[in-house]
Amino acid sequence: MKRGLLIILSGPSGVGKGTIRKIFSEDERLNLAYSTSMTTRKPREGEQDGVDYFFTTxxxxxxAIENGELLEYAEFVGNYYGTPLKEVNRLRDEGKNVLLEIEVQGATQVQQKCPDAISIFIVPPSMEELERRIRGRRTEPEEIVQQRLAKASNEMKMVYQYKYIVCNDDPQLAAELIETIILRHIELEENK
Structure with missing residues (x-):
């Protein structure tokens, strides 16, 4: 059995990563698996340890950081979040193609440790459109909106560190492009 691929899906907040992922992840030909992240935050109502997250102190x-047990990690709002290396390796060894939907900081760490990872960066059609999407949520105060926009501007400078750049002007089309990228890499691996 061939070892599964490692796929990084990244991009600024509000670009539509989750929407796009939901569209293409239904394709069984992709043989996708998601690694469960580890976090120090408390479980929310209905969340299950080992399913939604591995909750830890x-x-x-x-x-785990000291022992090199994490593929990537970051601290956000006082809590750690990370991807357990053991879980990713287990899924890949089972032949699953592991999809990581992670922030740019984590993606950089993964690319350094796993140069064979397929890295895909989703960009908005424009920064104005990204701002419109973030504001359209109407879920955050202006201060947070400004922080997200500033972070997005910095993240856009990292776009060329990725193997593929996909513009999310149309989520269906973006999902189809990503699906094609993954299928092509599966084909290349099968022909090795």
Whole structure:
């Protein structure tokens, strides 16, 4: 059995990563699996340990960092979030193609550790459109909107560190492009 691919899906907040992922992840030919992330935040109502996240203490998470047990990690709003390396390797060894939907900071860490990863960066048609989408949510105060826009502007400078750049002008088309990219890499691996 061939080892599965590692696929990074990244891009600024509000670009539509989740929407696009939901469209293409239904294609069984992609043989996708999602690795469950680890976090130090408390479980929300209805979340299950080992399903939604691996919930852990700050001490245990920091020990995992020290021991090199995480493929990538970041601290956000006082909590750690990361991708357990053991889980990713288990899924890939089972022949699954592992999809990581992660922030630019985490993607950079993964690319350094796994140069064979297929990295895909989703861009908005324009920064004005991204701002319209973020504001359209109407879920955050102006201060947070400004922070997200500033972060997005910085993340857009990292776009050329990715193997593929896909513009989300139309989520269906963007999903089809990503699906094609993944299928092509599956084909290349099968022909090795």
């Amino acid at each position: 700050r001490e245990e998470f920091e020990k």
